[in-house]
Amino acid sequence: MSFLETVASDLFRQFGKSIADCAIVFPNKRPAIYFRQYLGKQLDLPVWSPDIFTIHEFIQESTTALPADRLLCSFLLYESYREVLEKDGVQVVSYERFYPLGEILLNDFTELESNIVAIKDLYANLADLAAIDQGLDYLTEEQLTYLQNFWKNFSIQKLSQQKERFLQLWKNLPAVFALFREKLVQRGLITTGMIYRNLVTGTYERTDFPGRWKKLVFVGFNALNRAELQVFKKWQDEEKALFYFDVDIHYLEDELQEAGRFLRRNLDLFKNQLPTENNIRRSDRPIRLIAAEGNAAQVRMLPALLKEIPNLPEEPEQTAVLLADENQLLPVLHALPDGLQEVNITMGYGLLQSPLYSLIQTIVQLQESLQQNKGRSVYYKPLLQLVQHPYLFQLPEARELAATIQQKSLVSIPALTWANLQDNRLRKAMELIAHPLDLVSLVREIIEMQTALPDLDIPNGLDAQLLLAAQLQLNRLEDLLGNFQQELSSSFVGDILLQVMRAQSVPLEGEPLKGLQIMGLLESRALDFKHIILLNVNEGILPKKAAAPTFIPDSVRRAYGLSVLENQDAIFAYVFYRLLQRAEQVTCLYNSTVDEKGLAEQSRFLTQLEYETNIPLIRKSVRLEVIPRAKPPIVIEKDESVMKTMRKYASDKMMLSPSAINTYLECRLRFYFQQVQAIREPEELEEEISPRVLGNLLHRAIEFMYRALEEKKQNKRVEKADFEWLRSQVDHYLLEALGHELAKDRTHKIEYTGTLRVVEEVVRTYLREILKQDETWAPFELLEQELKISHPLLLTVEGEKWTIRLGGYIDRVDYKNGVFRIIDYKTGGDKKEFRSVEAMFLRDRADRNKAALQTLLYAELLRRKIQELAVTPPQRPLREDLGERSWMTAHRGEINMQAGLYDVRSMRKEGTEFDWRFEESGSKSKLEVGNIRDLVPELMTKLQETVEEIFNRNQPFDQTVRREKCEYCPYQKICGR
Incomplete structure (x- = not known):
């Protein structure tokens, strides 16, 4: 029985039809769909369904404020930074220079709020080491050591200009964040971090939260931030909350096993409604480890591996292809055998991978060249890319212009060359914008023209979805930029525009509970499958090497109990080991060929399986042998x-x-x-x-x-x-x-x-x-x-x-x-x-x-x-x-x-x-x-x-x-x- 099926059975046993009075909360969306199916199997007669949420949807129920848009947050944070530092007599940088730093600060702000850190203390000016002993007596000796080690670098008599500027910003950040929070509240907006802090302090607006539910049920959680730990504990003490953790003895009892890092703490604080299982140690089901020479070889193995799975045609939903590297989605889709009737892809199709993104990128580059040349000429590359784009190359005038550029080897193309274009999309793309913000309007208008074309001219239905998603985002971006008072360059507006487009995707999922399941690793949380094929199980990919960028040094993060790289590793370790607990057949493939990233080593998780468990490992090596067809020599007889x-x-x-x-x-x-x-x-x-x-x-x-x-x-x-x-x-x-x-x-x-x-x-x-x-x-x-x-x-x-x-x-x-x-x-x-x-x-x-x-x-x-x-x-x-x-x-x-x-x-x-x-x-x-x-x-x-x-x-x-x-x-x- 799967974890979610066990949870559904136990909840129905406890609550019966009263389960409608519960709120069921999951760490992500995917488990909710499966849970509904399993719960439905428990019922003989129709009953009201419980409210089912992801954790972010659930905490949003506590407030009437609207979620703050990321770009608007960036604008408001800059305004707060500028006002605070100018008041302090400090020279500020432009928004364009501030933007990359602002993105990091926003992440830090959310994390600090979610972990209930005293922002004023963390950003205090500790250059004077004596300040460590004043007002921070709640820190442990180890935490004080972390801070001393960090600030010793700044205690020299002559600070460099860079360090001085860093300290000026550092000491002003509490005021910046306070003003930023104030600006959001004034607009009726809120961030996830602010919601978490409000939950802990009890200052949320919805008085019926969480009282409108008799029980709060948290299912499948692992890593919890400090706010979650505090409010979950409070609700448990009030006998309001129940917890279902999916745990195996293998990683729980071994203090050195990173997969159990968070669960060991969770089980000390919360009562698990399910017993701890012992599946990994008892397992005698072999796991196949396939060393493939290159990513292509892994993908090419898929049809053969799927063919070996028993009953795949009858129950394809019991098989999952999991991508440790989500960039492999398109190669995997192209490699799937034709016989598969249904495939469910939970990850979504990114606009970045579509022809639409390349069109937008080309227009941005084209406008940048037009701006540089004041509309008199344009660099050939973006113009050639435009007229050769799949949306436009069918036009005779586009093909003619492409031929002219190539035949005449034109590098700088004068305006006269495109003066008589007839297609509205081409004419609009070549129109010199008067103001940087007009770039967004221009791109939006071109996409509207593309959307208005007959269906015959739109390559497929997926493109139609992407066109609609892009239009919505461009309308939003146009409104946001129009209300921002700072002067922005065309190149920066282009960068922002492309960044917004890169973040967009449209769902590819079909019937969620039918067909072969293809998903990213984190999407598999709380799910169980009989047959698992896991790709790119390489060190550096699983777990990932890099942590999210932060402005808070590692030593300070450790001092305040914030997330560090080892936490990220522990999260992925748990996801990996949890997949093994109930699977009947597991195949892990990894790249054995050193590429430009140097990723050729199997993941440490596979090495741990070899030395720390009794699970039989079947090793195999494959290479993608490209054996070209023997071509007969070309011989031209003189006839x-x-x-x-x-x-x-x-x-x-x-x-x-x-x-x-x-x-x-x-x-x-x-x-x-x-x-x-x-x-x-x-x-x-x-x-x-x-x-x-x-x-x-x-x-x-x-x-x-x-x-x-x-x-x-x-x-x-x-x-x-x-x-x-x-x-x-x-x-x-x-x-x-x-x-x-x-x-x-x-x-x-x-x-x-x-x-x-x-x-x-x-x-x-x-x-x-x-x-x-x-x-x-x-x-x-x-x-x-x-x-x-x-x-x-x-x-x-x-x-x-x-x-x-x-x-x-x-x-x-x-x-x-x-x-x-x-x-x-x-x-x-x-x-x-x-x-x-x-x-x-x-x-x-x-x-x-x-x-x-x-x-x-x-x-x-x-x-x-x-x-x-x-x-x-x-x-x-x-x-x-x-x-x-x-x-x-x-x-x-x-x-x-x-x-x-x-x-x-x-x-x-x-x-x-x-x-x-x-x-x-x-x-x-x-x-x-x-x-x-x-x-x-x-x-x-x-x-x-x-x-x-x-x-x-x-x-x-x-x-x-x-x-x-x-x-x-x-x-x-x-x-x-």
Whole structure:
């Protein structure tokens, strides 16, 4: 028989039909529903039901005052603080700064009132230790020691300003709380703590309380505050009250067992109507302890565990899934098997977990950005979140605006962009509020618009409940803020608004006494189930690590008998052990994998079961093995369709670039996606500057600077005297480069955020390093930047002669002392060393030097182009892709080429020791003109072989064997790697 069933039977035995004259009081709501059912089973004929309350509902019956709203209490407490401290000549802080402290003080006030603490004594200025001996003689020696230990920290001669301010507030808090209480009384309001103090002092307004009931019956209580202890004792002495405590000998007799801490005291004061049971020590029913690797593994175990429960379909209400961590509610709901007909969830569905909360949060962030930019523009993130929200994304104009932001990489979005929106919700959200308090009205109006939509546009009935709950709270918040006289900022109003919304939930419970029961641990108080599955039984979760924040130090709390962390542990210990008393089957799961919180240890309660009871423990370990389906390798055969597509390289329209050849050597399949199918890499809005964009910024800035110098001098010669001017132009052309690279839509001005300013400074540093290096190289002729170059390569493809154009863009070509120098700018970690020409073409080598292959190929392509033009000067302007390159046709004699990297990271690190030349690691020598000439035959042979392989029908496009290359591949999702 369950505890509540036993209570119902005993009460009916004692009172019969007169039970209607009793008030039955429980610590929480849930037991009352079960109690009514059990009491009904005792009756043969209809009788009047007794009044049934939670403890908070019961004590509220003692007063005609209304419960004080939490936010209103915060306002009134601040007004009290300000009035008292200003009267004392102390400078006060604004409400926004006071608010976090005020929340803690409100909790402390309720606790002090509930425990009948003399507030004036507790907050007395005890900096002078002699004051401890005056007026506090009722404290025990141990309590006095606690206070002395705390205040000794303040007895130094020179107090810090922080301590002085603390003491000023500390000594004024009794007056603050007294004025706060007075303000509440004037408004006909009351707090729970005030009710408790009034009950003890006998100053409550309802004269028929508790006289209108013949008996007060308190059922299932454990931890009692001091006010409850005093009034319960008084009512018992008056033979007014009966007590039903659920107790087991195991934790009652063991003084060290924390689960019995409060009950040992309670049973000394109150007579228990039920005998103490001995279920835990006698139990021979095994308890399963399952160590699961991660929270997901615990949740995934649920269907199998539920399937093992006998008679689950016939009596699902006898099974409870208890959540030590209530954040696991949604994963648990998603994991439940489809066969369950009914599920009862007592915890409620929080607005925080809903799309509605994300909408409200987005509107708040949007308004904050609008305020910062005075309505002229808005930061892209909240606007993008708004138009992509589930409530709005079905609108064509929302999708269109989202596409515009992403395609144009807009970071700061001007008002013109949203000026013509048609949807009322979107228009209202983008409306610049005139006053911070208007934010609440704006959010309320948008939610009213959403609520007014046809049912088809509201995702589900649960959302409709949340919309209604949010409206009610926003109306209340609007009234409260409207009556508050203090000036508040928009950001603070937004914070308050979101805090109020986070606290809201709607009930999910179905038929309370039917179906599988899912609840939080504290909701299980006084309830019994045959089958229990308890999740997240980890130390730090059960019991929790942290105590509620308080302004009263631990030593002072102990001195005045207030709650400390051990009390919280004792409460959870009792709840845990009480569940075991009558359950037939218990399974406890805990996370055995260390996560970011370091929670991987089983709860101490499980360890206690092992060493302090004879209950058999069956241990099991499970892991959530994600075994991916074996995916067949992707192989694209070069059929007629593919070969037809590749024929585009045999025309003048397409070039095969050195970087494309590098892609092929990295992964044939990536080459297929990128070059053959021309699948564009997915564009994402780059708020954080990517390495690719950083490199482009550097290229553009250096190009713009040297182009300006050429226009200024009307020649290509760069001399040492030019560098003073070049350095003076760095900032100007860097800004021009930023505009060129980041503002895809030139009508939109770039918003220089903190991140962008950091990038700007990095590129500025790189530019100065390049100029420093060039100054040591000057004088030289800077012949070309971003030079488009191509050269034919003859192939035989399936017996047919194809001419492939090899080419691309060379970053820079300069000329000095009869040598052409090909330079590639690099901002990454590219190296100048390469093992050999052959190694540059070995796709499976981790040290394959892509930059060397690309730059050396460009050098040879340019050499061949100059040679071709020198031998047969054109009789007409050069083809458009080469442009008018007079220096090419004018060159005579031997063509000497050098190639290297301006890798700016090394340049800055090595300073004057920097060397831009490539180095063949085998010879340990820098590549000079002669060395490069010697490498060319092997380089072009290997190139020819690679290109022929690309167009070889018998060589399919397949995936690389080196999976590390897939990590940053833009085609990952297509490939499945």
